[in-house]
Amino acid sequence: MAEYKNQFQQLILDLKTNYIPSVSIDFVIFGFHDGQLKVLLLRWKGTDEWSLPGGRIRHEEDLQAAAYRSLNERTGLSEIFLQQFHTFGDVVRYINFSQQETLAKLGLPEDLASEVMGRDVSVGYYALVEFANVIPSPDFFTEECRWWDIDQIPPLLFDHNSMVTLALKTLRRQLSYQPIGYKLLPDKFTMPDLQQLYETILGQSLDRRNFQKRMLGYGILERLEERKTGGAHKAPYLYRFDKEKYQQALADETLFVG
Amino acid sequence: MAEYKNQFQQLILDLKTNYIPSVSIDFVIFGFHDGQLKVLLLRWKGTDEWSLPGGRIRHEEDLQAAAYRSLNERTGLSEIFLQQFHTFGDVVRYINFSQQETLAKLGLPEDLASEVMGRDVSVGYYALVEFANVIPSPDFFTEECRWWDIDQIPPLLFDHNSMVTLALKTLRRQLSYQPIGYKLLPDKFTMPDLQQLYETILGQSLDRRNFQKRMLGYGILERLEERKTGGAHKAPYLYRFDKEKYQQALADETLFVG
DNA sequence: TCAAAAGTGTTTAGCATACACCCATGC
DNA sequence: GCATGGGTGTATGCTAAACACTTTTGA
Known part of the structure; x- marks a missing residue:
């Protein structure tokens, strides 16, 4: 546990040093397989709470580059269909009950937790990836990373459920005026x-x-x-x-x- | 000049205390008058450089609320059609020649200037307002605030020209699937x-x-x-x-x- | 009485929808 | 040979676009 706390302090230092504050990125990663549309979710350590994968932006890094980098870290993919769809900035999205409960379960000391869990504005991106090529890997806070059927998504942390809804809505609309499929289907x-x-x-x-x-x-x-x-x-x-x-x-x- | 520098330090303090860092808001405010579409621009003190009006987000303030508040400060209007259209996060948009020149003209000491001119991610909103009702007022950095014809907009600071372009494109598309006019036209x-x-x-x-x-x-x-x-x-x-x-x-x- | 703006309805064309039959292949 | 999936064309309907004449009003 002391080990964990130490790692956590390292993480905070890294965040403070290398990433810009107050802004995060959240991903709705759609996977396509077997006639099913799936979304990649992360389960938080020691809890049953799920959330969308996210990322942060380095100093001197373009927003879009940060998005591609983070997505690569989570899925192993580099050439993907990635699209910004909305920026979320409600304060309340960070003060819901389940999140406080989650923090407790994570066993994080409250003073440290508040350092990384402060109020962020989050830029929402959705991605379309080839299900089979993805190697999902969890991040520091999470221990499981897996696909969920789009119509069986559980209640998520923060405002992530409404992010999924809006991402899907945007994707469907986009489908009517933009071609989709390149890099998602094989060459032929x-x-x-x-x-x-x-x-x-x-x-x-x-x-x-x-x-x-x-x-x-x-x-x-x-x-x-x-x-x-x-x-x-x-x-x-x-x-x-x-x-x-x-x-x-x-x-x-x-x-x-x- | 010492007075000015003092005011500037006050501003920095206010920003650091009350607003979240790294995120700003930029507005493309469309005005409708006399069969012409116009955009509200600000001229920076002592220069010929123009930019879009902007704003920042207070702690404990929702993004959208911040947008309405800032817009009200700049135009005096409260009931308006306001729409988020894209979030801009390129680094280079902050390192262009004209901006450095502008800073020099503003006569800001470089160390202070860098405090407020750091790299931001900016959430773009466009607004549709009734031209006649607007009372434009400049902010701390600017001394003139006026309408420009949409097709006569000069080269702007930062990436603001492309913001205008994208805002207009989005507005035009929106027009085909959403009603527009309420609060923009008189009651009857x-x-x-x-x-x-x-x-x-x-x-x-x-x-x-x-x-x-x-x-x-x-x-x-x-x-x-x-x-x-x-x-x-x-x-x-x-x-x-x-x-x-x-x-x-x-x-x-x-x-x-x- | 003339010029300028506003009220109104029909025809047409293009695009999205609905729909059915034949062909190739593996079992 | 049969079940399954893939290839192809035509008829229909709806919506958007094109289009012209009459009415009102002030100058």
């Missing part, structure tokens, strides 16, 4: 693969033919000669993103639903 | 009034008949018996927002263009 993928990604995110099924028409209409897909063999049924065509046009579409989103 | 207004507001924001003209159909289709307008007299031409009907339905529409934005 089939139309049903892409459709399943969309259906998973939207939480509803879509018409195959209309979906295909819409996607091809965007003009960012390139159909290959190859087909995907080995499946149990008719071999579907493989597609690839036309990276140039994909980036173009990301840039001037007006191409999609003006 | 005509359809051409409302249309001019939209045209001003979008920077393009719209078809009268289609516009009217769309607005009435939203079901948030109530047509009054009265007409607006005194104009030089045919008297237009007056309308009023159905406040209940207006708020409803703001809440579930899905009513508009899903």
